[in-house]
C-alpha cells in the first residue's frame with residue numbers, strides 16, 4: 500500500500516474560519532467580516548494504492564474557480580471570505596497521470612469527506628469510479644438550499660450518480676460508526692461530524708501506523724491538540740476532535756487534514772500526533 504498526497508492548488512480563507520473566534524456575533528458574520536486572511540493554504544487530496552485498486556479521498560479544487568462567474572456572484576461567502584489559486588495542471592487528474600495512475604481506469608473508488616467545493620472540485624476526473632458520499636451530506640449540498648449553504652451542486656458533473664452511504668453502527672476504536680472500504684479492513688470510513696453535520700474521514704492502517712485523512716475536522720494538527728473547533732462547524736466539532744485525540748492516544752496516528760501546511764512533513768517523517776502512548780502490556 501502507498502498513500503500519495505496531491506496538492507491541487509491553494510486557498511485562503513478568513514482567520515476566523517480557521518479557528519473559531521469568541522464572542523456572541525453569529526459565527527458566519529465573524530467569518531465574513533473578519534479583516535484578516537489566513538496564509539495561502541494547500542488544498543490536499545489523497546490517492547491510496549491498495550491491492551484492490553486505487554482509492555481517492557477528496558478530489559481537490561478545479562482551476563475553473565478562476566473563471567468569472569464560476570461562483571454565484573451574490574453569495575457573500577465567495578464574495579468576501581474565500582480566494583483560490585488553482586492552475587489547470589494542479590487539478591487531480593493531470594497530477595495522478597504524472598505519477599502513473601490513470602483516473603479513468605485505475606481509480607476504483609472516490610470518497611468525499613464532504614462536498615465543499617475544494618473537496619468536490621475535481622470530481623469530473625473520475626467518470627468511471629464509484630463515488631462514495633454520505634447520504635445526508637449529499638442531500639444538504641443539493642439544490643438551491645445547498646447553494647445557499649455554500650455548496651456548488653450545479654458544478655457537479657452531469658453523470659454523477661454517487662453511491663450514497665449511511666455509516667452503520669459498527670464501532671471502530673472510539674468511533675461509533677464505521678464502514679470498511681477494503682476487504683482487509685485497512686482502509687476505513689469513520690464519522691467525524693462537526694465541520695458539516697455528516698462529515699466523514701478515512702483512516703488507512705499501514706505498517707502499524709494509522710494515517711488519518713481528516714478532511715476538514717480541523718484545519719491544523721495544532722487546533723486538534725487544542726480541541727479548537729473551526730469557525731463554521733456545528734456543536735459536534737469538539738466531541739469529534741476529542742474522539743480523534745483518544746484514537747491517537749491509543750494508536751500511532753499521522754493526522755492529515757486537507758489544509759494543514761505541516762501535513763507533508765508529518766507524512767514524510769511518520770510524525771504521529773504527540774499524544775500517543777505505547778500500550779502498556781498487562
Ligand SMILES: [Zn+2]
Nearest residue numbers: 613615694715
Ligand atoms: Zn469544508
